[in-house]
Amino acid sequence: MRVVIAEDSVLLREGLARLLADGGIDTVAAVGDGPALEAAVRAHRPDLAIVDVRMPPTHTDEGLRAALRVRAERPDFPILVLSQYVEERYAGDLIGRAVGYLLKERVADVTEFLEAVRQVAAGGTVIDPEVVVQLLSRQRRGAPLDSLSPREREVLALMAEGRSNTAIAARLVVTEGAVEKHISGIFAKLALGPAPEDHRRVLAVLTYLGR
Known part of the structure; x- marks a missing residue:
């Protein structure tokens, strides 16, 4: 796997590259700002970009905005966002297939981090539970989600974290068949028919x- 890292902190950038190398993942470019990220993705055609939210010049949301521009050019390009905080303004726009959004503290768990990298690169979605909680706070009452049962909400929350049916079953101590039944109920109540x-x-x- 070939990865581009966009992180303005040299120490964190080198640390991420070392973690990836130890996991057998090649860093083809490590840059410190949004425009450099876009250029590196075009030049190297990597399998994944790991992007910090806050980068120069204003250290606000340049990384997220650059990630959105990259996705505009390559809609299916996998991106793993790392952030010290949850940036609600753009997070909902970015979240979808082949996207991860982790708080930086999760990088301390190397196994979990490398698993997230591989899952996102393979087209999966990995969302930090705290990101889920904060984005949920924006929801309005009366939404279709109000029709879900408490257990269906638990299942959907774990789906939002990128968990498989097997992992959800283990977390909730139920059978995979029960999880599949809850997911079918979720699809029905959210009017998501087969397509x-x-x-x-x-x-x-x-x-x-709440997108």
Whole structure:
């Protein structure tokens, strides 16, 4: 796997590259601002970009905005966002297929971090639970989610974290069949019928995040 890192802190940038190398992942470019990220993605055509939210010149949301521009050019390009805080303004726009959003403290768990990198690169979605909580706070009452049962909400919350049916079953101490039944109920209540061009699991998560 080939990765581009966009992080303005030299120490963190080098640390991430070392973690990736130890996991057998090649860093083809490590840059410190949004424009450099866009240029590196065009030049190297990597499998994934790891992007810090706050980068020069204002250290506010340049990384997220650069990530959105990259996705505008390559809609399916995998991006893993790292942030000290949850940036609600753009997070909901970015979240979807082949996207991860982790708080930087999660990088301390190397195994979990490398698992997230591989999952996002493979087209999956990995969302930090705290990101889910904060985005949910924006939801208005009367939304379709109000029809979900408490257990269906638990299942959907774990789906939003990128958990598989097997992992959800283990977390809730139920059978995989029970999880599948809850997911079918979620799809029905959110009016997500089968469609070859849609990924219902991702659409359910987007609804849950209040997009």
